[in-house]
Amino acid sequence: MIEVRHLRSLVALADAGTVSAAARRVHLTQSALSHQLRAVEAHYGVAAVRRKGQTVELTEAGQRLLALARSVTAAIGDAERDLARLAGKPSGKLRIVLECHTCFDWLMPVMDGFRRNWPEVELDLVSGFHPDPLELLLADRADLVIGSEPKRRGGIVHQPLFRFEIMAVLSTDHPLRDRRYLEAEDFKGQTLITYPVPDERIDLVRRVLKPAGVRPQRRTAELTVAILQLVASRRGIAALPNWGIKNYTDYEYVIARHIGRKGLWNDLYATMTKETARRPYSADFVATAKTRCFETLQGLEPVS
Amino acid sequence: MIEVRHLRSLVALADAGTVSAAARRVHLTQSALSHQLRAVEAHYGVAAVRRKGQTVELTEAGQRLLALARSVTAAIGDAERDLARLAGKPSGKLRIVLECHTCFDWLMPVMDGFRRNWPEVELDLVSGFHPDPLELLLADRADLVIGSEPKRRGGIVHQPLFRFEIMAVLSTDHPLRDRRYLEAEDFKGQTLITYPVPDERIDLVRRVLKPAGVRPQRRTAELTVAILQLVASRRGIAALPNWGIKNYTDYEYVIARHIGRKGLWNDLYATMTKETARRPYSADFVATAKTRCFETLQGLEPVS
DNA sequence: GTAAACTATGAGCTGTATTCATACATGAGC
DNA sequence: GCTCATGTATGAATACAGCTCATAGTTTAC
Numbered sequence: 001m002i003e004v005r006h007l008r009s010l011v012a013l014a015d016a017g018t019v020s021a022a023a024r025r026v027h028l029t030q031s032a033l034s035h036q037l038r039a040v041e042a043h044y045g046v047a048a049v050r051r052k053g054q055t056v057e058l059t060e061a062g063q064r065l066l067a068l069a070r071s072v073t074a075a076i077g078d079a080e081r082d083l084a085r086l087a088g089k090p091s092g093k094l095r096i097v098l099e100c101h102t103c104f105d106w107l108m109p110v111m112d113g114f115r116r117n118w119p120e121v122e123l124d125l126v127s128g129f130h131p132d133p134l135e136l137l138l139a140d141r142a143d144l145v146i147g148s149e150p151k152r153r154g155g156i157v158h159q160p161l162f163r164f165e166i167m168a169v170l171s172t173d174h175p176l177r178d179r180r181y182l183e184a185e186d187f188k189g190q191t192l193i194t195y196p197v198p199d200e201r202i203d204l205v206r207r208v209l210k211p212a213g214v215r216p217q218r219r220t221a222e223l224t225v226a227i228l229q230l231v232a233s234r235r236g237i238a239a240l241p242n243w244g245i246k247n248y249t250d251y252e253y254v255i256a257r258h259i260g261r262k263g264l265w266n267d268l269y270a271t272m273t274k275e276t277a278r279r280p281y282s283a284d285f286v287a288t289a290k291t292r293c294f295e296t297l298q299g300l301e302p303v304s
Numbered sequence: 305m306i307e308v309r310h311l312r313s314l315v316a317l318a319d320a321g322t323v324s325a326a327a328r329r330v331h332l333t334q335s336a337l338s339h340q341l342r343a344v345e346a347h348y349g350v351a352a353v354r355r356k357g358q359t360v361e362l363t364e365a366g367q368r369l370l371a372l373a374r375s376v377t378a379a380i381g382d383a384e385r386d387l388a389r390l391a392g393k394p395s396g397k398l399r400i401v402l403e404c405h406t407c408f409d410w411l412m413p414v415m416d417g418f419r420r421n422w423p424e425v426e427l428d429l430v431s432g433f434h435p436d437p438l439e440l441l442l443a444d445r446a447d448l449v450i451g452s453e454p455k456r457r458g459g460i461v462h463q464p465l466f467r468f469e470i471m472a473v474l475s476t477d478h479p480l481r482d483r484r485y486l487e488a489e490d491f492k493g494q495t496l497i498t499y500p501v502p503d504e505r506i507d508l509v510r511r512v513l514k515p516a517g518v519r520p521q522r523r524t525a526e527l528t529v530a531i532l533q534l535v536a537s538r539r540g541i542a543a544l545p546n547w548g549i550k551n552y553t554d555y556e557y558v559i560a561r562h563i564g565r566k567g568l569w570n571d572l573y574a575t576m577t578k579e580t581a582r583r584p585y586s587a588d589f590v591a592t593a594k595t596r597c598f599e600t601l602q603g604l605e606p607v608s
Numbered sequence: 609g610t611a612a613a614c615t616a617t618g619a620g621c622t623g624t625a626t627t628c629a630t631a632c633a634t635g636a637g638c
Numbered sequence: 639g640c641t642c643a644t645g646t647a648t649g650a651a652t653a654c655a656g657c658t659c660a661t662a663g664t665t666t667a668c
Binding site: 332336340343355357358 | 664
Binding site: 002046061068080 | 307308384391
């Protein structure tokens with residue numbers, strides 16, 4: 001008998017593209033997922049995936065099962081929201097602070113979905129720059145902070161969202177184009193194009209350049225497209241999330257390179273007070289944000 | 305995490321009305337189902353059922369979960385049919401023979417549904433009376449027999465459908481009206497109103513009256529409503545399935561009494577050749593017939 | 609009042625899903 | 639072409655979830 005867990009695994013597989021990555025997403029071993037897949041295939045007497053070298057591809061039967069999986073998981077989600085509503089009228093606010101500038105790109109559709117699912121909740125985006133966003137939580141001026149670097153503090157919980165890679169973005173004819181990955185030294189004498197935020201908020205600077213004593217020139221732009229425009233015009237190098245630049249690298253408008261041998265990865269967390277975390281709608285916000293990002297953004301990994 | 309098995313149990317519970325009966329339907333113990341229910345309720349922090357003396361009733365949350373359950377099980381059913389189609393183009397015939405006259409009542413909607421789900425399968429109803437329907441299977445003049453009394457024969461398999469009670473139907477002012485149940489003796493001197501089929505096909509006669517040497521007068525009518533009409537007009541007693549007369553007894557148009565202390569129960573089977581049983585569409589026919597009957601007919605029990 | 613239904617619940621067992629250990633395949637980099 | 643990293647497959651061992659068993663408490667019918 002097929003079970004919800006099989007369907008969730010299948011969704012993860014379709015989104016991740018490999019059994020191993022899917023296993024990480026559903027917090028199982030690769031072996032467990034392989035066994036699951038085999039069991040489902042044996043049960044229905046059809047192949048659900050086709051092995052394609054390092055990666056895996058759904059067969060027609062797999063696609064059909066995936067369609068089932070998506071509709072079933074969506075139906076379960078809807079039901080669970082209704083149950084939460086029945087368990088106790090959950091009116092309230094959700095005021096969100098964004099530490100990470102690029103996160104706007106995925107946050108907007110998530111917020112749109114949330115507004116539809118929880119019309120009774122007052123959704124808001126706290127704007128402006130805040131040196132210590134956690135203070136906003138404690139001062140009851142915000143309910144949820146999206147950022148990295150969880151700092152332990154009483155009464156505050158951090159819920160992992162996902163991990164993504166920050167890549168160096170270069171013009172197609174940049175002298176560093178043949179490097180497989182860039183190191184701190186490579187940024188010497190370069191211009192770094194960033195959002196208009198302080199050094200501390202730029203992972204490349206804080207975690208790579210500053211420790212190595214490298215201080216390249218800075219130039220800023222508000223919008224991601226503007227930054228890419230400057231990069232393409234050879235005005236400098238940018239450091240942006242993998243998934244934010246996929247469309248531009250695919251068409252070789254710009255090129256992307258890893259930062260460091262293993263790449264520069266960033267963990268994203270949703271941070272809130274314990275009390276907020278207990279509310280069903282905030283839990284749902286985090287859950288659907290994760291689901292949606294893993295579904296739509298490329299190259300994501302779960303926080304380890 | 306809620307699983308498909310919980311949802312199936314919930315459907316069974318809603319259809320059966322008691323935890324014990326639901327447990328029999330899903331082939332689990334009453335205890336297992338009670339534990340399941342508790343687990344689901346604990347997981348969502350809501351009560352799904354309200355105890356009502358001997359029986360059980362869904363709460364609002366239970367109703368919401370039931371709606372989820374029905375839609376999910378239906379979606380899984382659809383997907384499984386599609387997978388069967390992908391596994392191998394299943395064109396073919398399904399010629400059905402009915403041993404049991406009243407079964408027309410539930411068979412028609414089941415056949416309608418089947419025709420929609422399997423347009424590529426030629427569905428047919430073999431009409432007329434046949435002394436030995438199994439012969440039709442072996443002679444390839446039919447594919448599926450619906451009847452009771454499974455006789456072992458090589459190459460032929462019997463798949464249980466359900467068990468139902470045959471009750472004596474009396475006019476509201478009948479002298480036997482105060483008996484809680486009728487015995488063979490009670491039929492002495494009565495007129496028995498039946499479908500126009502031989503003695504052997506009438507369970508009351510074959511299993512109760514004949515063994516006791518009681519041979520009441522017979523009078524026949526083709527249609528169930530006609531039989532009920534005669535009963536109401538005090539022309540005699542009939543023996544009909546529980547579920548077939550519910551509407552009439554509810555309005556006290558006629559009254560129904562058990563036959564024998566424990567009631568007279570009849571097991572229904574779908575009988576076919578092994579080869580037919582292997583075809584996905586015949587398996588699906590049996591499965592959906594069961595599901596649908598348990599859902600729509602009252603007082604059914606699974607075959608033990 | 610008794611019998612025959614029903615439900616609830618803790619303890620214990622069983623079966624199944626998961627992990628572990630391992631073999632083998634593929635692709636990138638030197 | 640060799641090595642390394644990363645992927646998949648699979649049998650055996652393991653752990654835990656879910657089931658059954660045993661039992662007590664309720665409700666309903668006669």
